[in-house]
Amino acid sequence: xxxxxxxxxxxSALFQLAKEKHDLKKIQEELQVVKSVVESTPQLVQFLTHPxxxxxxxxxxxxxxxxxxxxxxxxxILMLIDRKRTDILVxxxxxxxxxxxxxxxxxxxxxxxxxxxxxxxxxxxxxxxxKKAKKSKLDIKNIVDSELIGGIKIRIGDRIxxxxxxxxLDKLERNIVAGTR
Numbered sequence: 137x138x139x140x141x142x143x144x145x146x147x148s149a150l151f152q153l154a155k156e157k158h159d160l161k162k163i164q165e166e167l168q169v170v171k172s173v174v175e176s177t178p179q180l181v182q183f184l185t186h187p188x189x190x191x192x193x194x195x196x197x198x199x200x201x202x203x204x205x206x207x208x209x210x211x212x213i214l215m216l217i218d219r220k221r222t223d224i225l226v227x228x229x230x231x232x233x234x235x236x237x238x239x240x241x242x243x244x245x246x247x248x249x250x251x252x253x254x255x256x257x258x259x260x261x262x263x264x265x266x267k268k269a270k271k272s273k274l275d276i277k278n279i280v281d282s283e284l285i286g287g288i289k290i291r292i293g294d295r296i297x298x299x300x301x302x303x304x305l306d307k308l309e310r311n312i313v314a315g316t317r
Contacts, residue, residue, distance in 0.1 A: 143224040147231035150212050154232075155239065157208065164236045166209040167229045170202065174226060184222040191218055241272040248281045248289040248300075265290055265297065 154163045174180060184194055194217045202210060216222050237243055245265055247253065253261070253276075262274040269292045281289075287300035 139224050140227055142221065143227035144231050146212070146216070146221070146224065147228045147235060150208070150228070150232055151235040151239075153208055154236070159206065159208065160236045160239060163206060163209050164233055166205050167232055170205070170209070170213065171226055171229045173201075181222075184217065191220075237275070243269050243271045243274055243292050244277060245269070245274040246277050246279060246291040248279050248284060248291075250280070250282060250284050250286055252280055253278045253288075261288070261290065265292060268297070269293070269295070 150163070151160075154160050183189060183197070195214050198213055198217065199210065202213070205213075213225070216225055216228075233244075243266075245262065247258070247261060258276040258278065262276050266272065266274045274292065283302065285301040285305070287303075289300050289303070290297040
């Protein structure tokens with residue numbers, strides 16, 4: 137069985153447990169913190185996958201490092217360590233986020249802009265594009281991309297709304313090369 141399939145199963149089980157406890161959002165936020173720590177700390181991944189470090193030491197380290205996590209989140213991570221499945225931690229978190237967003241009629245929107253967007257601008261984009269995505273709410277993640285020249289590009293799932301100056305210039309170039317207007 138592929139790692140993604142295993143990650144999906146763990147995420148589904150965690151999602152069902154979180155749903156029963158009415159903690160979808162809290163657990164999702166906690167897991168995003170864990171994901172950012174794992175992705176920004178390669179030494180942690182090396183430690184968790186090192187064959188000479190005992191499972192007990194790995195679990196003790198995680199318990200000490202992530203004291204603020206709920207029992208559900210912490211026990212899930214400890215179980216992955218016990219079953220030697222820490223390699224699926226990030227894919228499991230991503231799948232859980234997908235399931236939690238679907239249950240809350242939400243989606244993540246990645247907004248590329250030339251400068252950081254204010255809260256007011258992000259709220260406006262969330263309201264306008266939530267309707268287009270047929271969701272009740274969007275979670276905006278702003279990424280600054282200086283190559284855009286101006287405007288914004290929004291990615292919601294597999295859909296891209298590109299209102300950047302760079303995209304318009306590229307389209308104009310293609311039309312000129314093709315000989316059309």
